[in-house]
Amino acid sequence: MQSVQGSQAMTTSGSSLPSSTKAFIKWALLATVAIINGYATVLMYSRGETAFALLTVVLTALALYIFGSKKTYAHRYIYPGIAGMILFIIFPLVYTVGLSFTNYSAKNQLSFERAQSVLLERTFQSGDSYPFSLYQTDQGVRIVVEGENTRYATKPFEFATLANDSLSLSPIDSVEGQKASLRDVIQNRDALGELDLALSGDKTIRMSGLRKFAAIQSLYSLQDDGRTLINNKTGETLKPNDEVGYYQPVNASGEFVGDTVSPGYVVQIGTDNFERVWTDDGIKEPFIGIFIWTIVFSVLTVVFTLFIGLILASLVQWEELKGKSIYRLLLILPYAVPAFISILIFRGLFNQSFGEINMVLEALFGISPNWFSDPFLARSMVLTVNTWLGFPYMMILCMGLLKAIPDDLYEASAIDGANFIQNFTRITLPMMIKPLTPLLIAAFAFNFNNFVMIMLLTEGGPNRIGTTEPAGYTDLLVSYTYRIAFEGSGGQDFGLASAIATLIFLIVGALALINLRMTQKNEH
Incomplete structure (x- = not known):
């Protein structure tokens, strides 16, 4: 009995050392993380990056709380997900909304x-200019300045070992050494430009050209x-x-x-940026037009892709059709090819001068449409290309939903003498609409922000006339925001772009809520 108790005591005392060691390592790591991130926070705050400093504080405090507390230590596995959500979703959103209430821009x-401090560093030439030359002597380089009646020179120095950016000039009668060429002046131009030469009195001169120094004063x-x-x-x-x-x-x-x-x-x-959207006609009119076009583009894309996808899904699942697997493979291929490749190919096909589409139309009908300069044709082209890119996805969805419909319903309908239209309206459509609705809303939201499609195919063009900010007839709200942010005529207006991005977020967020409500209704 005593031996058993002794062995238990030895086990207990032996296990206490690793436990304390683990605790020491854990707190040492947490302290190291806190110190490093604290130092980074101070640096960011000192440089004016208050938002990023606050983000670092939040992530660090959350990590210390989760990993340092016994109550929350069990949740340590979800910390990467929480940190990622804060870093990539919440912070960009809050930062964008914050910018929308400022005048942040390229200017x-x-x-x-x-x-x-930038203004205080500006100078202007406040006096006469003085020709100068460089002389190479045995002791080093000397700068010789020609005054009105007097010649001045610095003491010999070396550019490589120059300890300060200020030298004194003293009157001289003559100077020894070899006069340097203009090439030597050019090679040492940066060092010469940083030099302040103290002339007689309080006058300071600075390099103002490859051969001149001039009296310089703070502006x-x-x-x-x-x-x-x-x-x-x-x-x-x-x-x-x-x-x-x-x-x-x-x-x-x-x-x-x-x-x-x-x-x-x-x-x-x-709220000035938000008010500009409604008060500045050069922004309001294109914004309203682009908003309406964005809705129309998204709705028509969903309608066209669903219509074509449903028809093709019905055809490739037709029992009497031979080679269904080959047709199915060929129809899914557009979805397998990267979208940016397909878009660039279509851009070449629709080229007005050299595109194959115009060559065929001109050969058959004698017409050569201006796909990229006519607003209606440009929008038609965008819808055509986007429908081509989107119908395989809808076809795949419809194929799965059609497979889920029991064949008994169609057999009973056939006994009652129903035709294919009645089958579609009374069986197929009601059975598909509930599970398909959330997917259609998601497709609408995706096309609402289809930035890649617009920028690669038309870059938003053709451009609208008389707008304050760059705007085109095929621009969606997301590409319009991008052009304001990076191509603005009055400078990159990040504040206005953030305001429009906030409005887009509210719209897409509303769509997400509708999608969630639809999903919840379908579950009941």
Whole structure:
């Protein structure tokens, strides 16, 4: 008995060491992760990336909570899924919605502090220019500047070992050494451009050309309030206009006058981007037209692909048809070929000058349609190509649903003398519509955002005339948003693009809810 108790005690004491070691390793790893991510968070926040810093904090805190607490440790296996959902779904969505309330664009993408520092780094030539030459001496390189009546030179130095960006000029009578060629000046242009040469008095000159130095002064001076700038060249007073995100001159009454000064900075503008969609005719009219076309495109694509897919599914399952497997394989092939390859092939086939489709039409009927420049023909082409790409998927769905319908129903219908139209309307369609409805809604939502199809085939063209932002007759909302974000006529307007993307999310989200409701009804 004593031996058994002794062995149990030895087992217990022996197992305590590995357990403590595992706990130490776990907490050491968690502490390391916390320190590394904490350091990364501080770096991102210091560089103005507040959103990404907050994301890092959330993911790190969630990991420490799940892996560090005994109550939540059992849920550690779902952490990658939760982190992925936050990183790839929730964060981009929240970030996009946040951008929609700002003026973020190609002209306004800096923080206020960074925009201010850029302006303070600007200089202008405030005095006479001075010709200069480089001389190579035994002690090193010397810069010789020709004044009005005096020649000045620096002490000998080496570009490779130059410790600072400021050198003093001293009057000289003559200089020894060999004068460097223009090629040597060009080779050392970057180093020379960073040099400030202190002339007599408080005057500083800087390189202003391959053969000249000139008196340089800061264009703007920061005032005591930390926000106001004085233009040292014109004497104007500039203050930040937080309504537009730019520095702008002010008059004696403090009112903003004149043109804004770039670069701009990011500011919150409320719902202005959403209001622009409805108040700016150059955006409202194409937006409404593109929205209607997006709905029509999505609905017609679903209708056409379903109609063709259902007919073909019925044909390839016709019992008297020979070689059904071959036909089935040939009809599924368009679905197996990558979509971008098929789209590019169709783009060549519809080419107005060299496409095979126009060659056939011209040979048979003497016509050569302008597929890419006529709005109606361009839309017809887009629908045709998208129907070709989508009907195999619908055919596969319909084949499976047709197989699921009991043959007894058709046999009973035949006894009653029903024809094929009555069979379709009273048996086939009612039996297929419930399981098919969620799939049709999903197909509608997919085509609602069919970006690849539009950009590869027409790039949104033909373009609309008189719009504020680039817009085309075949643009869908998603491609219209892309063009605003990256091809905007007034600069890349990410704020407006984010506002439209938010509207698209609300529409597609509503479709997803409808899809969910339909699915739940079908389950009951």
